[in-house]
Every structure is written in structure tokens, then in C-alpha cells.
Amino acid sequence: xxxxxxxxxxxxxxxxxxxxxxxxxxxxxxxxxxxxxxxxxxxxxxxxxxxxxxxxxxxxxxxxxxxxxxxxxxxxxxxxxxxxxxxxxxxxxxxxxxxxxxxxxxxxxxxxxxxxxxxxxxxxxxxxxxxxxxxxxxxxxxxxxxxxxxxxxxxxxxxxxxxxxxxxxxxxxxxxxxxxxxxxxxxxxxxxxxxxxxxxxxxxxxxxxxxxxxxxxxxxxxxxxxxxxxxxxxxxxxxxxxxxxxxxxxxxxxxxxxxxxxxxxxxxxxxxxxxxxxxxxxxxxxxxxxxxxxxxxxxxxxxxxxxxxxxxxxxxxxxxxxxxxxxxxxxxxxxxxxx
Amino acid sequence: xxxxxxxxxxxxxxxxxxxxxxxxxxxxxxxxxxxxxxxxxxxxxxxxxxxxxxxxxxxxxxxxxxxxxxxxxxxxxxxxxxxxxxxxxxxxxxxxxxxxxxxxxxxxxxxxxxxxxxxxxxxxxxxxxxxxxxxxxxxxxxxxxxxxxxxxxxxxxxxxxxxxxxxxxxxxxxxxxxxxxxxxxxxxxxxxxxxxxxxxxxxxxxxxxxxxxxxxxxxxxxxxxxxxxxxxxxxxxxxxxxxxxxxxxxxxxxxxxxxxxxxxxxxxxxxxxxxxxxxxxxxxxxxxxxxxxxxxxxxxxxxxxxxxxxxxxxxxxxxxxxxxxxxxxxxxxxxxxxx
DNA sequence: CTGAAAGCGCTTACAG
DNA sequence: CTGAAAGCGCTTACAG
Numbered sequence: 115x116x117x118x119x120x121x122x123x124x125x126x127x128x129x130x131x132x133x134x135x136x137x138x139x140x141x142x143x144x145x146x147x148x149x150x151x152x153x154x155x156x157x158x159x160x161x162x163x164x165x166x167x168x169x170x171x172x173x174x175x176x177x178x179x180x181x182x183x184x185x186x187x188x189x190x191x192x193x194x195x196x197x198x199x200x201x202x203x204x205x206x207x208x209x210x211x212x213x214x215x216x217x218x219x220x221x222x223x224x225x226x227x228x229x230x231x232x233x234x235x236x237x238x239x240x241x242x243x244x245x246x247x248x249x250x251x252x253x254x255x256x257x258x259x260x261x262x263x264x265x266x267x268x269x270x271x272x273x274x275x276x277x278x279x280x281x282x283x284x285x286x287x288x289x290x291x292x293x294x295x296x297x298x299x300x301x302x303x304x305x306x307x308x309x310x311x312x313x314x315x316x317x318x319x320x321x322x323x324x325x326x327x328x329x330x331x332x333x334x335x336x337x338x339x340x341x342x343x344x345x346x347x348x349x350x351x352x353x354x355x356x357x358x359x360x361x362x363x364x365x366x367x368x369x370x371x372x373x374x375x376x377x378x379x380x381x382x383x384x385x386x387x388x389x390x391x392x393x394x395x396x397x398x399x400x401x402x403x404x405x406x407x408x409x410x411x412x413x414x415x416x417x418x419x420x421x422x423x424x425x426x427x428x429x430x431x432x433x434x435x436x437x438x439x440x441x442x443x444x445x446x447x448x449x450x451x452x453x
Numbered sequence: 454x455x456x457x458x459x460x461x462x463x464x465x466x467x468x469x470x471x472x473x474x475x476x477x478x479x480x481x482x483x484x485x486x487x488x489x490x491x492x493x494x495x496x497x498x499x500x501x502x503x504x505x506x507x508x509x510x511x512x513x514x515x516x517x518x519x520x521x522x523x524x525x526x527x528x529x530x531x532x533x534x535x536x537x538x539x540x541x542x543x544x545x546x547x548x549x550x551x552x553x554x555x556x557x558x559x560x561x562x563x564x565x566x567x568x569x570x571x572x573x574x575x576x577x578x579x580x581x582x583x584x585x586x587x588x589x590x591x592x593x594x595x596x597x598x599x600x601x602x603x604x605x606x607x608x609x610x611x612x613x614x615x616x617x618x619x620x621x622x623x624x625x626x627x628x629x630x631x632x633x634x635x636x637x638x639x640x641x642x643x644x645x646x647x648x649x650x651x652x653x654x655x656x657x658x659x660x661x662x663x664x665x666x667x668x669x670x671x672x673x674x675x676x677x678x679x680x681x682x683x684x685x686x687x688x689x690x691x692x693x694x695x696x697x698x699x700x701x702x703x704x705x706x707x708x709x710x711x712x713x714x715x716x717x718x719x720x721x722x723x724x725x726x727x728x729x730x731x732x733x734x735x736x737x738x739x740x741x742x743x744x745x746x747x748x749x750x751x752x753x754x755x756x757x758x759x760x761x762x763x764x765x766x767x768x769x770x771x772x773x774x775x776x777x778x779x780x781x782x783x784x785x786x787x788x789x790x791x792x
Numbered sequence: 793c794t795g796a797a798a799g800c801g802c803t804t805a806c807a808g
Numbered sequence: 809c810t811g812a813a814a815g816c817g818c819t820t821a822c823a824g
Contacts, residue, residue, distance in 0.1 A: 145810095166514060175504070190535045190754070212576065398708075478819085503816085509799095
């Protein structure tokens with residue numbers, strides 16, 4: 115099977131390459147009859163136009179890129195990422211775009227040089243970025259590189275007007291969580307967050323603090339790094355503190371909540387009787403833990419899908435838009451049940 | 454920043470495009486001095502050769518593809534996949550190959566048409582396939598399409614001589630698991646496997662049966678589909694059976710083991726006192742469950758890396774090879790502890 | 793060691 | 809509606 119080309123098809127049909135191309139791409143310029151003959155022959159021969167030739171002449175790669183920049187260990191255990199990826203890929207496939215995936219573990223530098231390379235090689239038409247940082251260098255960099263992008267899950271407060279993105283209102287989510295704990299009778303709670311360099315963490319912290327103040331709740335803030343062991347250690351530290359102990363803890367993700375649960379068990383304390391727990395991300399881990407952990411469900415798959423659709427729209431028509439995501443729903447489980 | 458091209462670089466340096474190309478690609482045909490000047494200028498201009506132009510002239514896409522064909526829900530909760538992906542991507546990046554990822558949920562048909570399209574468009578240079586099936590249509594299809602591939606984690610018994618792949622000796626793993634249960638005093642066990650259409654499941658089943666026979670153990674085989682609820686339901690059915698109940702259960706993956714644990718709890722039975730449990734895949738779920746579940750650890754990240762390296766070698770030099778993976782290691786946890 | 797030229801397989805104005 | 813031709817930006821024999 116020597117490789118067919120558009121020239122071959124044109125010859126077989128006794129027409130020009132141009133006509134074949136027009137027919138293939140649904141462009142005007144060919145009769146319906148010719149178009150049918152072209153499409154039928156392509157189908158019969160199992161022929162597809164070469165993506166690289168197309169990319170070169172169209173100056174469009176036909177792919178978008180995504181860099182997963184995190185500890186591989188964390189990525190592997192965080193169901194969140196995979197669900198998001200699945201949503202993204204599904205939307206891209208529908209828009210006939212391929213997904214180029216890159217995982218880096220050496221942090222922002224490696225992520226940024228990946229964008230530089232992708233832009234230079236014109237390997238992707240756009241990228242999807244997430245985990246918005248304070249003074250995030252990526253929007254500036256991507257603008258300079260001329261690489262279109264969508265910022266996934268930017269905090270509502272930092273909603274960028276100059277570029278596309280999905281936004282999340284963490285204040286509302288914080289209120290949902292704090293209200294629930296207040297309802298359950300807690301008056302002194304801890305908030306074990308991820309790194310403050312993430313804008314969403316700062317917004318969550320502010321949200322928790324403000325809502326707690328309104329209820330007259332005390333909040334102890336602890337900053338860690340999303341790892342299971344960090345959640346564990348944070349709990350140990352919190353419970354050893356000389357001040358009055360907290361009776362409830364909010365964790366920035368499911369892994370830290372799991373670590374927290376392990377710590378409680380080690381200390382001989384019970385959840386929720388001694389300490390109640392809430393996770394800011396829902397996952398199978400929360401469902402399966404014992405006790406099962408109350409968590410904010412945010413549908414990462416759907417969110418990924420929306421972000422990908424924004425990127426497709428941006429590439430297609432240059433439309434810049436901001437889409438607010440639905441608020442999280444708190445899934446109540448045993449970890450915050452009232453004894 | 455109007456886009457630089459190789460012609461631009463050549464002009465700036467007062468040399469021909471050919472020389473620039475040779476210099477860039479480490480080919481002979483340019484003096485060291487010229488090569489340095491070219492590389493320095495490229496660096497200074499932040500210039501990279503266009504991947505599509507390169508792909509077209511080299512007839513090489515510079516990317517390999519991978520289709521994740523599974524229920525998105527399962528993919529999202531199975532840490533196994535993400536770990537494997539991370540290993541694969543790391544190896545590919547080192548070999549300067551991009552990873553094109555596609556997720557399909559409508560099963561084998563969609564997976565196969567993805568390969569047809571990729572091959573037709575010459576979008577990828579090769580693919581990585583896994584979950585070997587009985588009468589697997591993929592090797593034949595890929596051969597016909599002329600798309601190089603590596604079969605990841607083929608059963609040792611079905612080790613293909615005609616194509617590259619990593620292999621796993623499930624008989625050894627089965628022996629490890631069965632021996633452990635025998636040591637713990639179990640004489641009647643259940644094996645809740647994934648679908649028999651997967652060759653690795655059949656090999657595991659045979660391995661378990663043979664090893665059990667040697668010890669004089671009885672084995673009840675149950676076929677399900679890897680879903681958490683299936684593990685749950687299998688356990689309910691098993692424990693309702695009129696025959697003598699099993700005292701230990703082996704699950705084909707971690708999710709089914711988790712489902713099994715839930716079922717036990719519902720039935721008011723305890724693990725390991727009433728029923729011991731082992732999972733054929735290790736994961737954070739097994740570690741965090743209560744009781745924590747004894748599981749076979751197989752290092753999916755490392756295995757993915759090796760598979761990717763085989764593919765790189767195949768694409769580079771056409772080398773066909775089969776690499777046996779290390780046996781799994783049983784991580785002992787409470788679910789099989791002796792009371 | 794270097795340069796001019798053809799070729800990779802498409803798309804797209806431009807003339808007919 | 810159709811065809812001849814240029815162009816996308818590289819690589820690679822082939823002559824010098």
C-alpha cells in the first residue's frame with residue numbers, strides 16, 4: 115500500500131488537486147457531484163489528508179497542549195486530574211483537535227520552557243493552563259509567545275478580562291463549608307490549605323475567614339502543600355497546640371483530609387466525635403474513608419470540558435470569554451455528622 | 454515578532470538554508486564555527502524549527518499516540534492509569550517525542566477508528582497499546598496500517614515474537630498471592646476477576662487455580678468488570694451462596710476490593726476476621742482503607758516508562774524486543790493479618 | 793565545507 | 809465550476 119496523496123486522488127478522478135481539496139474541506143468551488151465522488155473515493159481508499167502537510171499549509175497544528183506540572187506522585191493519586199483530563203479530551207475530540215500532554219516535575223521553569231518550545235515549533239495552537247498563581251508569569255509569557263490560552267478555574271475575584279477562562283467563586287464555596295460547620299455546632303475550626311502562592315487558596319482563606327467572622331467562629335489557618343503526609347502532620351501539630359483545640363478541620367484537598375484522618379486515628383481520637391472533617395475536593399477517597407468525609411463536589415470533568423470548549427472557541431473565532439462555574443455542592447457524610 | 458524561519462536565519466548569517474539545517478541537526482557538512490554561529494543565533498532569537506515543516510519533510514510526526522479506552526468514571530478513579538501515563542510521558546519527553554492522548558468511551562470500535570485516522574493522517578509515528586484481548590484485533594490492524602506499536606503488559610504466555618512489548622508473568626504473581634493466603638490458613642478462597650476477554654485475566658485465573666490445586670485449596674471464580682459496585686455485588690453473592698463460605702477473596706483490582714470491603718461492612722462481617730482480602734493492584738485506596746488491604750504492588754510508572762522506551766527503540770532502529778517486567782511484590786496489610 | 797534545487801503533501805488565491 | 813501555480817518551512821541528495 116504505497117501511500118496515497120491528494121495528487122493520486124486527483125489523478126484517479128481526472129480532476130485537479132484543488133478540487134479534491136475543496137471537496138474534502140467542504141469549501142465552495144466544486145459541484146456536488148464532484149464532491150461526492152471525492153469523498154467516496156477517499157472513504158474507499160481509507161485515505162486521510164496528511165496532518166503535517168495540512169498543518170504546514172494552514173499554519174495550524176491541529177492540537178492543543180497541556181502541561182501537568184506537579185509531583186508525579188501527587189498526580190497519580192489525585193483523581194481530580196484524571197477526571198479533568200477526560201472532560202478536556204472529550205471536548206477537544208469533538209472539535210477535532212488533538213491533545214498533547216506533557217508532565218513535568220521540576221516546576222514552573224520546565225513548564226515555561228515547554229510553552230516556549232511549543233510556540234517556537236508551532237506544535238500546538240493553544241494551551242490550557244490552570245492553578246493560577248500570584249503574579250502568574252504564564253499569561254504574560256504566553257502573550258509574548260503569541261500562544262492562545264485559556265486559564266482554567268481562575269478565582270472569580272481575579273477574573274481576567276483580557277483572556278478566556280473559567281472562574282470559580284471560592285467565597286461562595288467557603289460560605290457553604292463554614293455554614294455547615296457552624297450549623298453542626300462548631301465554634302473553633304482549622305483550615306488546612308494548600309500553598310498560598312495559588313490565588314485560589316488565598317481566596318478560599320479569605321472566604322473562610324470572612325464567613326467565620328460573621329458567625330463569630332474562630333479559625334486557625336495552616337498552610338501546607340496538598341500532600342497526604344502534610345495533612346497528617348498539620349493535624350498532629352494542631353492538636354498538640356496549647357490553645358483550645360479546634361473541633362473541626364477543613365482540608366484543601368482530599369489527600370490532606372485522608373492524612374488528617376490517619377493522624378486522628380494515631381492519636382486515638384475519633385472523627386467526627388472529637389474532630390469533624392471536610393475536604394474541599396470530593397473523590398472516591400472521601401467516599402471510601404471511614405468515616406466517609408464530607409466534601410465539596412465540583413465536577414472536574416464538566417469543568418475541564420467547558421475550559422476546552424472555551425479554548426476551541428478562542429482558536430476558532432478569537433472569542434474571549436469568561437465562564438463562571440457552578441458552585442460546589444457539599445456532599446454530607448459521616449465526618450461531619452452530629453453525634 | 455514576525456515569525457523567523459530557517460531562511461531568515463540563513464540570510465542573517467550569510468549562509469545557505471542547508472547549512473543551517475545541518476548545523477541544527479548535528480549533521481556533518483558544516484564547520485564547527487558555522488555550527489556554533491547557527492546555534493547561538495537560534496538561541497538568541499528563541500527560534501525553533503517548525504514541527505509541521507519538519508514532520509512533512511522527514512515523514513515523521515514526532516509524536517506517539519495512546520488511546521485510553523475505558524469508562525471515564527473508571528479511568529478517573531483508577532490511579533493505575535495516571536501513574537502509567539506519567540511514566541510513559543517522562544520517557545517520551547526524554548526521547549523528544551510528544552504524547553498524543555485520546556480517551557474513548559465507546560469501546561474497541563472507537564479505539565480502532567482512532568488508529569485508522571492517526572495512521573492515515575500520519576499524525577503519530579507509533580502507538581502504545583495495552584490490555585491485551587483474546588483474538589486482539591489491534592496488532593493485525595496496526596500491522597495493516599503500517600503503524601508501529603508496543604504492546605504494554607502482555608501476559609508472558611502470550612509473549613508475541615513478532616512485535617515489541619513488555620510482559621508480565623501472572624502465574625508468578627498468582628503464586629505469590631495464593632501462597633500468602635495458604636500461609637494464613639485459608640483453605641477456600643474466591644477470585645473475583647475482571648472480564649475474561651482480557652488475556653491477563655485468563656492467565657491470572659489459571660495461575661490461581663493451579664497454585665491453589667497444589668496446596669489443595671478450593672477456589673471459587675467470579676467474573677466481573679473492575680467496577681467498585683461489581684466488587685461489592687460479587688461479595689454479596691458469594692456470601693449468600695449455600696455452599697461453605699470462602700474465608701478469603703482476591704480481587705482483580707483495587708476498586709473491586711474497595712467495593713468488597715463495603716459489602717462486608719453492610720453484611721456486618723469483619724475483615725480479616727470473617728473474610729480476608731487481597732487486591733491484585735496496589736494503590737492509595739488499598740493503603741487508606743480500613744482495614745488496609747494487602748495488595749500486589751507492580752509499579753505502573755516504571756512499567757509505563759519501559760514500554761515507552763521500547764516504542765522509542767522501535768521507531769528509532771526498528772528493534773523488536775520483549776521485556777519481562779519484575780514480579781509484583783505483595784504489600785502485607787491488615788486485610789490478611791492473622792487474628 | 794557550502795549552495796542551488798527539488799521534494800514532502802497539502803491549501804489557496806488567481807485566471808480561465 | 810475547474811486548473812495551473814505558488815507557498816507553507818523544513819530536509820536532503822547533488823554539484824561544486
